[in-house]
Amino acid sequence: MNENAYAQVNQGVPFQKRTNFRWKVALLMFGAIAINYLDRSNLSAAAPVIMKEFHFSATEMGFIMSAFFFSYTLFQIPSGWLADRLGQRLVLGGAVAWWSAATMLIGLCNNFISFIVSRIFLGIGEAAAYPSNAGVTAKWFPDRERARATVIFDCGNKFGTAFAMPFIVWLMVHYGWKTPFIISGLIGFVWVALWWLYYTDPEKSKYANQAEIDYIRNGQQLKEGIGGKASLKWYQLLRYRNIRAMCIGFFMSNYAIYFYITWFPTYLVQARGMSLIKMGFVAMIPPxxxxxxxxxxxxxxxxxxxxxxPKTKVRKINLVGGMLVGSSIALAGFIQTDVGAVALLTLSYSGLACSGPALWTLPGDVAPRNMTSTVGALQNCVSNIGGILGPIVTGYIVSTTHSFVPALIITGAATLIGALNYAFYLGEVKHIEVD
Incomplete structure (x- = not known):
């Protein structure tokens, strides 16, 4: 009999075996992020075909890709605030429905402006995904399980990116480039139905018993979402050094990660001379x-x-070590063989993946009471400025130099700066205390 069972018996409460519904919640979060990245990766996979059909230059395609990040970045803080105020059930469910509809609309685009507008609408919806998941993790998991819970939903981006490529390429080859946008949008609506059917906050859940809820709450230093309102205005968070360090480091990480999400398929086709079919399968390897x-x-x-x-040391092992390995992307352009280049890019992406659990655990580690989604939104807002700049800078460099090498070097330098930021600027990882 474990410690909880003894406590229940001593209090005259019949023993109740603890449920584990929180891990099903983690799988729902994983599904949301997988669909999120499937939908935003559609354009990356289809980019070579779209550029040829509509005669877009690399610079124009860079602006189309980055249009998503303008609205995605702008709506981070409002979506995080809404998730904390209205609840993640409503906000995340509505967001997935919104971006699924926007994904389907991209399949109707036929000129530069329509692509830009559709990508902007996609970014508005997808902005709520990560901030909402950060809040859900803070509510549903004790501190000692948050890294695993975080990496489960964060791995959705690798899963979505990986399986998007062969799936989208197969659909494009057989049914045209518009079909993947329609299919992936429909998948999103299926997820929304499951979310509304199963998800609530722990105390309201029909699927988590009291033993599981007690286990969650007793394992939390700060009990998120149990009454009370936000401790600060969102902009007041920037007074704190750890918040600034989180924003800077995540900016540098996203600058690198979005190379894989936006330009990596085109790199394989143009710089490495791969066919669409081969590109679709090779692009699966790094994620x-x-x-x-x-x-x-x-x-x-x-x-x-x-x-x-100590929590600070644990988080920095992931952050600093992962970002240092991620900086190896700078060397990929100098490798002559396709196998060597893909291997090095895979090593770099794996390093960035090591930092992922800590990146999205930090909001729950440092946020004031009832502000985890807001903190997650703030750091994601700043980080996705890297998503805006990365595709544009890479597109401009490729257009002017006809080479990906300088772009890869800049990306590696950004990742190295991120590692130094986490090593020396990020302080002790603890909750912000507000009077």
Whole structure:
């Protein structure tokens, strides 16, 4: 009989075996992020075909890709605030429905402006995904399980990116480039139905018993979402050094990650001379390996924390080590063989995946009471300025130099700066205390 059982018996309460519904919640969050990245990766996979059909230059395609990030960035803080105020059930469910409809509309685009507008609408909807998931994790998981819970939903981006490529390419080859947008939009609506059917906050859940709720709450230093309102205005968070460090570091990480989400397929086709079919399968390799590495690194992080290693040290192992390995992307352009280049890019993406669990665990680690989604939204807002700049800068460099090498070097330098930021500027990882 475990400690909880003894406590229940001593209090005259019949023993109740603890449910584990929180891990089903983690799978729902995983599904949301997988669909999120499937929908935003559609354009990357279809970019070579769209550029040829509509005669778009690399610079024009860079602006189309980055249009998503303008609205995605702008709506981070409002969506995080709404998630904290109205609840993640309503906000995330509505967001997935919105961006699924926007994805289907992209299949109707036929000129530069329509692509820009559709991508802007896609970004508005997708802005709520990560901030909402950060809040859900803070409500549903004890501190010692948050790295694993975070990496489960964060791995959705690798899964969505990996399986998007062969799936989208197969659909494009057989049914045209518009079909993948319609199919992936329909998948999103299926997820919305499941979310509304199963998700509520822990105390309201029909699927989590009291033993599981007690286990969650007793394992939290700060009990998120149990009454009360936000402790600060969102902009007041920037007074704190750790918040600034989180924003800077995530900016540098996203600058690198979005190379894989936007330009990587085109790099394989144009710089490495791969066919669309070959590109579709080769583009799976970095995110699939990164997914596995991310899961292992999160398990190790939770294991270290459970054994008394200070939270600050555990988080920095992931952040600094992962970002340092991620900077190896700068060397990929100098590798002559396709196998060597893909191997190095896979190593870099895997390093970035190691930092992922800590990146999205930090909001729950440092946020004031009832502000986890807001903190997550703030750091994601700043980080996605990298998503705006990255595709444009890479597109401009490729257009002017006809080479991806300078763009890869700049991306590696950004990742190295991110590692130094987490090593020296990020302080002790603890909750912000507000009078």
């Amino acid at each position: 699939l390996v990164a997914l596995t590495v991310g899961l292992i690194s999160a398990a190790i992080a939770d294991w270290l924390y459970a054994r008394g290693i």
